Amino acid sequence: MIGLEKVQHKERGSLKKSKRWNMYLRIQELKHLGLNVSQIARHTGISRNTIYKYIDMSPDEFST
Template identity: 50%
Template sequence: MYMEIYQLKQQGFKIRRIARKLGISRTTVYKYLEKSPEEMSGWMASTKTRVKKLDPYEMLIQTWLSENPDMSAAQVHDWLMERYKDLEVGESTVRIYPAFPKLL
């Protein structure tokens, strides 16, 4: 994504147009453009190796989704909150978690 943003900016696209074209916020575009290629490379590598809040619940989430294919991220979030009172996670985190199927 970084290279796409950088290339579009080099081609003269405005921030708003880049954001709209890539389906991201203008704030995200600004954040990416503030980083050097080296900083961006390091950041992207760290996102692949860090532990995510929902990793300990991945098998449970996958089981729920296999048993209930129409289950929404909101419902998964609700079920997690009911069962794990100490878990602090937002619905948007559930929605973007890799175990949760993406809508095409």
């Protein structure tokens, strides 16, 4: 990739990370409210497998 293509690719990567971070925060918020995995999945429209991936993850683990 050269020039503009490289910058656009980098921007998409940071947008994806931003969306994943927001999803992570939402899952943690709903967990804190006492919802179980199935309830969080229904509430957010995110698959249970993805909820399981993020539910016990610390912010440090997420960022690596």
